[in-house]
Amino acid sequence: MYSSRNLGGTFNKMININEVLETNKMIEKENLDVRTITLGISLLDCMDSDLGRLNEKIYNKITTVAKDLVSTGEAIEKEFGIPIVNKRISVTPIALIGGSACRTSEDFVTIAKTLDRARNDVGVNFLGGYSALVSKGMTAADELLLRSIPQALAQTELMCSSVNLGSTKTGIDMDAVRLMGDIIKETAELTKDKDSIGCSKLVVFCNAPDDNPFMAGAFHGVTEADAIINVGVSGPGVVKNALERVRGENFEVLCETIKKTAFKVTRVGQLVAQEASKRLGIPFGIVDLSLAPTPAIGDSVADILCEIGLEYAGAPGTTAALALLNDQVKKGGVMASSYVGGLSGAFIPVSEDQGMIDAVNAGALTLEKLEAMTCVCSVGLDMIAIPGDTKPTTIAGIIADELAIGMINQKTTAVRIIPVIGKTVGDSAEFGGLLGHAPIMPVNRYSCDAFVNRGGRIPAPIHSFKN
């Protein structure tokens, strides 16, 4: 009807009311949001052999580069009418930055405090990058940083730590895996008055990506530019609602529906990323296509699995359902964004997803089934509460299993596990906010001490004979 009027480029195929209502329904009723705008900042130019000067340079760089991040995010939020839940910062792994200035673990803790202070002063709600990359071996600085993690997480508020312990190209550094078993346990002890919440800010990886915008594993890789904008989208509720409309249809219809929905969700992320990049004058890096759940009702990946046809997440068929979901999300999302990166896939945290919590409480979902699910989803064992008396060697064994899956299958895997001190199976841990709450899950009680105490590393895998 408007084809004869020439009122601008897109006028002929003007947006109609149904499309507008669909988008607004996704935002209002189905929890569509942009989960995070994460500003990656390189701290390589802050390196100094004097600890005081190093801390000062780090503080100045972060507070200068990120000074407009929050206000810009809020402006975009308002103009487009889409919530941008988090504004965050990732920095270069601190083990690299502090190497020449830090002589002790306590020295590293001063940097942690500086990062948290800078984070607080620019008003972002998480900062990640208190990290070390030790997939083949640890330098003296790496080891000092690892040993400082429990104190660093106990003495800061919203700073996250991550350690890359292995990769497909290097194998797995088992010395570091064994050490992380102790570090996780110690972190739990130091924050035991808050259900060992320190461990919710600590994640270990195999094949960690350099451009992940999601916490707790975000860091700004050394392959990245000086500053970069990465955006993480979300939208489990949108996918779930779309699938409600195709109940009983075959797999072709199911997969097409997920793909189209993922496309729409990702396009919003791409738009926000480009807009933020333009306004801040910082290059756009990637959109992370993850389906990231929150504890809010209707914002659950487990609910999508149920909608696909499972009584509970964890029932037979769960791994297949998750595999197709993850694959369709990527297929739909890839076309919607010019650069895709980060973790990109479906997250399956337990405490942050009400459907997963229900599945654990019903006895449908075990740690072993979650491990199987991580073979086909984007990350790994995430936000899982285990008994506080779990041995450090057992935690190291769980980590080794998960990293082996990543190493052999050339994918990112991770472990963010919380031994909740003073609690055991049947209890529940309360973390609050986006971190949610989690029932304590039972862990296999048999020992792996002799295995993880061997020392050394697991060699890199062969890339042929894929059987």
Next chain:
Amino acid sequence: MKKTIITVVGKDTVGIIAKVCTYLAENKINILDISQTIVDDYFNMMMIADMSQAVKSVSEVSDDFDKLGEEIGVIIRCQREEIFNSMHRL
């Protein structure tokens, strides 16, 4: 052309369109298209408006509509067109 999409959702009542249009006229915002529909007994209106002559920014207009919507008892949103284009157009 600086296009924005204005949506009004709520219980139907006398004068909704009049009040919204008065505000737009006062603020030099030109209406390009209006359409409306009833979904689940709720009044749904969408306007495509051009804000290139407007003095106020999209955020300010958005704030004003929050207040106006409260007065009339409906929800009024003002969003830049790009979010809909990016989602629904290749």
